[in-house]
Amino acid sequence: MLDLVLQALATLFDPENFTYLVLGVLLGLIIGVFPGLGGIAGLSLLLPFLYGMDEVSALATLIGLVAVIPTSATFTSVLMGIPGSSSSQATVLDGFPLAKQGQASRALAAAFTSSLFGGLFGAVILTFFVQIARPVILIFGSAELCMLAIFGLSMVGSLSGKSVVKGILACGFGLLVGSIGAAPATGEFRMTFGVDYLYDGIPLVIIALSIFAFPEISELFRKESAIAEGTDLGKRGWLLGIKDFYKNKWVALRCAGIGTIVGAIPGMGGSVVDWIAYAHVVQTSKDKSRFGKGDIRGVIAPESANNAKEGGALMPTLIFGIPGSGSMAVFLGGMVLIGIEAGPSMVTKDIELTYTIIWSLAIANVLGAGLSLGLAHPISKLTKIKFSYLAPFMIMVISFAAFQATKSMSDLWLLLIFGLIGIFMKRFGWSRPAFLIGFVLATQAESYLNMAVQFYGWDMFKRPGVLIIGALTLVSIYYSRRGAVDENAELMQKISAKEINRTPQFIFALVVITFMLFAFGDSIRQSFLGGIFPLTISIISLPLALWLLYLLWGQKKVHAAIFDAEQSVDEGVFKAPWFEPVLWIAGLYVLSVIIGFIPAIMVFFVCFFTLKAKSGLIKTAALTAGGVGLLLLFGHFLNLQFPQGFIHFPI
Amino acid sequence: MSKGQVRQISLLLFLFLGAYIFISFLNRDDTVFEEADGSLRETHIDDNYFAGKTIEWIIPFKEGGGGDTWARFNAPFFQKHIPGNPAIIISNIPGGGSIKGANLFAERVRPNGLLILGTSGTTQMPYLLDDPRVRYDYRHYKPIMAYPTGGVVYVSPDIVSEDLRNFKVTTVEEQLEKAVRVIRELTENGVQLKYGSQGPTSLDIVTMYSFDLLGLDVRAVFGFRGRGAGRLAFERGEVKIDYQTSTAYLKNSVPLVESSEAIPLFSFGALDENGNLIRDESFNNSAVGVFDGEIARVNVPHFGEVYQRLGHQLEGIEWDTWFAFMSAGFGGMKLLLTPKETPDKIIALFHQGIKKMKDDPEYRKNKSKALGEYPQLIGEGANNIFTLATQVGETEKEFMKNWLRKTYDLNI
Known part of the structure; x- marks a missing residue:
């Protein structure tokens, strides 16, 4: 085996092959920086060049591209609070608070070192296990996958904030939003209001952007300061981050292990792996007080897991020809096009190709993390820019990212609607991670539960895998309540002194309950198999929701469930009313409907810089030209068409 | 909003939108002439x-x-x-x-x-x-x-009796005989099979309707995302019957046949230039089983052959419906x-x-x-x-x- 492994390495270091690998890595880094763009966009760029390349070069390019996307996606997650890819959502929780405290370079350095470690770890595991992994992967049947989904849901316990009621409700809300669209078991359409767009449910990227990025952007907008408020760590932060990693190397090792395992299980998908790693580090840490407010471990955990995931995900991809994650689906498609067939032969007669893939993965991770580390310090200076200059670009970026989901105007409207929900969830202390976990796991939990019941019935609880994961779930629940992550803890202490107006949060709770009632009504109209899942969720959630209403209305004392960030923040922090950023963004979208997205963004930039940033003629012109130019450039290379308006410009 | 700001906005908008409209105008596509009814000259x-x-x-x-x-x-x-x-x-x-x-x-x-x-x-x-x-x-x-394209339906050896599993095949005729006996055995013993399906309105209709015509008791479990997931469930032993379209079958299911983990039953056939159902040549010499340590390679008989051998006529509404939907789905x-x-x-x-x-x-x-x-x-x-x-x-x-x-x- 060893000689084969080394031989593969030698082929890869052939100058031509190596150049292609580097090109793949560079492309992956550039694409990964933009939220919403992932392996798919990269592949469509690469594809025309793949023909005529030899197998090794083509594979190296593909792997180089796929491997570093989670690495560079970290930039926006940490610096701007915009989840850069579906597997770096959890990084936002602690990474962005660190950036706000002026420690962006530290967080980035720790993140990239963790990515490097995770990526290499995944490659090592892949090397040793790829030939014997088949029976292990086959152990994970629908019953085990169903149990894993429940295990994932148990993570909500650690991430739900001080109020358990609200945490569970947020998760239930997420599960119900996640079950919009075709029912996995029957294909019936649930809660679609007859809208085509909702047939396949709401895209994850839109939910992640609106729930996490939108509220942060609108808050910064109102504060009118730079992202970084604390004193900058400067170059020191860079070293500090690497030291942080070294101090927490065991955390990184455990999380890389989690990442590889979750990645290797086909059907789990990459979007939960960061949450599981994050919840794991919270549960196993003694001092949990800083989580959610800027704990470096909250960055190290998800980042070591999400790069390790790719190594794990390659196992089912190569052995069964079944993608272990979204980017692997694309990789598999690319392989088919260059005439390589994934399948059992990849671990027998084509094993040297497999080793080439593994080495490419390892080297790509080293290159990707190295380059990103080099850029961490200069790029982290973005957080020092006055936000009114950054805001239009960030709004452009999230709109562009959301628009990648299905390339229709509805993407933007949904971003706005759920952005509003995100703003209120943040304001009233509803756990946003709990909502997101519910949303991500809704389809998996439902379809695997349905399959497990039909395949095994009660016998599913006789399977050792199910029992082990079940036990893990109980352990996780036990540990989760001992100190939960809460981004609002500090505000919470202040609030106890003064009485607040509870009407706003009461109204928001009513809105959520109305949706739950609607979900209940909709699910009883479906057939048994089609409706049972949302029905059960709404039946569990509704009494809790009523209890919350009672607390908000009748409870005299201070209670963890009663919270309104808006009313406990010191006066003068926010310089604009909460709806102002929403109106700006809504204005942009309304204008897009009329004249198309590109001209609308021109108008938006010009107005915003002139009115909000109060910049002069030349500066406004330059910034607008730069922003629009960037957008058109990307649109050109990725063959994207932007939303057209009623007034049609044939560009 | 001061007067200066209004002036700045108006000026810049005039410049930017003007440039945009001008470029759009230059890029307009004037090589396609459409008549009022949409047809081209x-x-x-x-x-x-x-x-x-x-x-x-x-x-x-x-x-x-x-x-x-x-x-x-x-x-x-x-x-x-x-x-x-x-x-x-x-x-x-x-x-x-x-x-x-x-x-x-x-x-x-x-x-x-x-x-x-x-x-x-x-x-x-x-x-x-x-x-x-x-x-x-x-x-x-x-x-x-x-x-x-085409496809092949195959079953797990677990549900086939020992004798039949070892039924040696050297010709297509024998493979047909074997498939028919497997189906007879399953129907006579009243075995209920489960099948991992993408949903009742997908291409799986053709497969599930085929099972029904052959008298097989197959219960579809819905919610599988793609045929790959179905094959994985087959490999895990959760489902005992599965089908794959031609390329996927040759690539990923034939290795299962070669390691005695699957027995092919029938293909969906192919259409010749006159629209007649014929054996699908893609499966010429594909593995059908391992006997005495050697892999036997013959073509897989098509559904029509199996159906006929079970005593049905290739006519009447049931057959016509099968043929129509097979042509739409695979042909x-x-x-x-x-x-x-x-x-x-x-x-x-x-x-x-x-x-x-x-x-x-x-x-x-x-x-x-x-x-x-x-x-x-x-x-x-x-x-x-x-x-x-x-x-x-x-x-x-x-x-x-x-x-x-x-x-x-x-x-x-």
Whole structure:
């Protein structure tokens, strides 16, 4: 085996092959920086060049591209609070608070070192296990996958904030939003209001952007300061981050292990792996007080897991020809096009190709993390820019990212609607991670539960895998309540002194309950198999929701469930009313409907810089030209068409 | 808002929007002359028609799937060989089992060859069953290219008796005999099988209807995302019967046959140029089992043969319905469509490119690995397949709807 492994390495270091690998890595880094763009966009760029390349070069390019996307996606997650890819959502929780405290370079350095470690770890595991992994992967049947989904849901316990009621409700809300669209078991359409767009449910990227990025952007907008408020760590932060990693190397090792395992299980998908790693580090840490407010471990955990995931995900991809994650689906498609067939032969007669893939993965991770580390310090200076200059670009970026989901105007409207929900969830202390976990796991939990019941019935609880994961779930629940992550803890202490107006949060709770009632009504109209899942969720959630209403209305004392960030923040922090950023963004979208997205963004930039940033003629012109130019450039290379308006410009 | 700000905004907007509109005006496409009814004036179409133009190819499926791979494999060759070298863009618009993307095509398309749609058996099914969500109508389109495929149904040896498992096969005739005996054994013992399905309105209709005609008691478990997930469940032992389309079968299921983990039952067959059902040559010499340590390789008999051997006639409404839906699902698996009114000259340009593509050594090298052995048909062959795939008689349609209603309690 060893000689084969080394031989593969030698082929890869052939100058031509190596150049292609580097090109793949560079492309992956550039694409990964933009939220919403992932392996798919990269592949469509690469594809025309793949023909005529030899197998090794083509594979190296593909792997180089796929491997570093989670690495560079970290930039926006940490610096701007915009989840850069579906597997770096959890990084936002602690990474962005660190950036706000002026420690962006530290967080980035720790993140990239963790990515490097995770990526290499995944490659090592892949090397040793790829030939014997088949029976292990086959152990994970629908019953085990169903149990894993429940295990994932148990993570909500650690991430739900001080109020358990609200945490569970947020998760239930997420599960119900996640079950919009075709029912996995029957294909019936649930809660679609007859809208085509909702047939396949709401895209994850839109939910992640609106729930996490939108509220942060609108808050910064109102504060009118730079992202970084604390004193900058400067170059020191860079070293500090690497030291942080070294101090927490065991955390990184455990999380890389989690990442590889979750990645290797086909059907789990990459979007939960960061949450599981994050919840794991919270549960196993003694001092949990800083989580959610800027704990470096909250960055190290998800980042070591999400790069390790790719190594794990390659196992089912190569052995069964079944993608272990979204980017692997694309990789598999690319392989088919260059005439390589994934399948059992990849671990027998084509094993040297497999080793080439593994080495490419390892080297790509080293290159990707190295380059990103080099850029961490200069790029982290973005957080020092006055936000009114950054805001239009960030709004452009999230709109562009959301628009990648299905390339229709509805993407933007949904971003706005759920952005509003995100703003209120943040304001009233509803756990946003709990909502997101519910949303991500809704389809998996439902379809695997349905399959497990039909395949095994009660016998599913006789399977050792199910029992082990079940036990893990109980352990996780036990540990989760001992100190939960809460981004609002500090505000919470202040609030106890003064009485607040509870009407706003009461109204928001009513809105959520109305949706739950609607979900209940909709699910009883479906057939048994089609409706049972949302029905059960709404039946569990509704009494809790009523209890919350009672607390908000009748409870005299201070209670963890009663919270309104808006009313406990010191006066003068926010310089604009909460709806102002929403109106700006809504204005942009309304204008897009009329004249198309590109001209609308021109108008938006010009107005915003002139009115909000109060910049002069030349500066406004330059910034607008730069922003629009960037957008058109990307649109050109990725063959994207932007939303057209009623007034049609044939560009 | 001060006066200065208003002035600045007005000035900049004038400049930016002005520049934008000016550039749009320069870029406008004035080589396509459309009549008021949307048809093109043929006189303006020459070999340079596609020069500098972009063809958008809608694939109503996700990136990475079968339909997507088909389009992405062909696109670079189209770009290279169609006269004028138009840029080809693949637009993936998945949703509602391909209904969303096909609906969008129906809304946006003009008969100018610049927007084309690649459909699949999954797109044909809801159309044939009059799904109310379908707003595309195959009667308004014609095929540029058609690509048939097939598939094989196989079972796990666990559910077959020892004797039958060891039933040695050296000819197709013996393989047919074996398949029939396996089916008889399963029906006589009243064995209920489970099958991992994508849903009752997907291409799986053909498979599940086939099981029913053979008298097999198969319960479909829905919610599988793609055939790959179904095969994985088969490998895990959760389901005992499975089918894969040709390429996937040869690539991933034949190795299971070679390690005695699967026994092939029947293929869906292929259509000859007269539209008759024949054995699918893709499976010539594919493994059918291991006997005395040696792998036996013969073709897999098609459904019709098995059905006939079980004592049924290849006629009557039940058979006609099977044949109609098999043709739509497999025979016309992939269709590349454009509106009926598209000038023949434009179609000829496409065909010129496709003919050249087939001679391209790069194409010859990778085509069968990427797409399978079936030829990508144009002209008469494509038209025949198109007709078979999209025109199902009213009686067959009603029969299938009733069958679905009865079997899955579905109201379609």
